[in-house]
Amino acid sequence: MNLYGYIPESVNEGTGLRAVLFISGCRHACPGCFSPDSWSFRAGEPFTEARQQQILQEVTTHPLLDGVTLCGGDPFFSAPDCSRWVRQLREARPDLTVWAYTGFEYEELITDPARSELAQLCDVIIDGRYLAAERDVSLPFRGSRNQRLIDVRATQTAGNIVTLQLDAV
Numbered sequence: 001m002n003l004y005g006y007i008p009e010s011v012n013e014g015t016g017l018r019a020v021l022f023i024s025g026c027r028h029a030c031p032g033c034f035s036p037d038s039w040s041f042r043a044g045e046p047f048t049e050a051r052q053q054q055i056l057q058e059v060t061t062h063p064l065l066d067g068v069t070l071c072g073g074d075p076f077f078s079a080p081d082c083s084r085w086v087r088q089l090r091e092a093r094p095d096l097t098v099w100a101y102t103g104f105e106y107e108e109l110i111t112d113p114a115r116s117e118l119a120q121l122c123d124v125i126i127d128g129r130y131l132a133a134e135r136d137v138s139l140p141f142r143g144s145r146n147q148r149l150i151d152v153r154a155t156q157t158a159g160n161i162v163t164l165q166l167d168a169v
Contacts, residue, residue: 001023001024001025001046001047001078001081001082002023002024002025002041002042002043002044002045002046002047003021003022003023003024003044003045003046003047003051004022004023004024004035004037004038004043004044004072004073005020005021005022005038005044006019006020006021006022006055007019007020007022008058008062009062009064009065010069012141013069013071013099013101013141014066014067014069014097014099014124014141015066015067015097015141015166016065016066016067016097017064017065017066018065018066018067018068018069018099019055019058019059019062019065019067019068019069020068020069020070020071021055021068021069021070021071021075022035022038022044022071022072022073023047023070023071023072023073023074023075023077023078023082024038024040024041024042024043024044024072024073024078025038025039025040025041025043025072025073025074025077025078026038026039026072026073026074026077026103027039027074027077028074028103028104028129030103030129030130030131030132031132032130032132032135033130034130034143035072035073038072038073039073041073041077041078043073047081052085052088056085056088056089056092059089059093059096060089060092060093065096066096066097067096067097067098067099067123068086068089068096068097068098068099069098069099069100069101070082070086070098070099070100070101070122071100071101072101072102074101074102074103074104075100075101075102075118076100076102076104076109076115076118076119079112079114079115079117079118080114080117082100082118083114083117083118083121086098086118086121086122087121090121097123097124098121098122098123098124099122099123099124099125099126100118100119100122100124100125100126101125101126102125102126102127103127103128103129103130104127104128105127105128106119106125106127106148106150106155106161107161109125109127119152120152120156122152123151123152123153124149124150124151124152124164125149125150125152126141126142126147126148126149126150127147127148127150128144128146128147128148129146130143130144130147131144131145131146132144134146140166148161148163149163149164149166150162150163150164151163151164151165
């Protein structure tokens with residue numbers, strides 16, 4: 001797995017102050033994607049064990065972070081590797097929230113064992129391909145109206161899709 005980019009502090013990819021990891025590789029190829037250079041699975045740098053531990057150390061010792069966001073590319077194309085890292089994060093800092101962006105729909109994620117495992121490790125998933133015809137810059141944390149902010153725990157409990165209520169965050 002490659003890491004396309006890393007932002008130690010951001011307020012753009014989820015609520016609060018978040019560290020953001022951009023995972024290389026995406027096969028969705030959404031027209032109008034803001035980061036087509038991230039589609040290659042070879043883009044960026046190898047996410048070596050040393051680099052993973054370095055970022056894990058930075059994230060887990062940062063006292064002001066509210067969480068971590070996985071972006072891409074699409075992290076769900078590298079679900080087993082991402083799951084391994086997120087499990088380490090959860091063990092070290094269970095108080096941090098985990099958000100993930102994906103072009104898959106949630107219903108697709110949970111039918112694949114590896115992707116489902118990563119989905120269950122997340123608190124919020126922003127799902128759905130970016131659709132230029134549905135572009136809406138007024139929407140918080142997403143680029144097109146078809147994309148949903150899924151509250152994973154509430155969805156699991158309810159047995160149907162529950163979207164995040166931002167006023168409750």
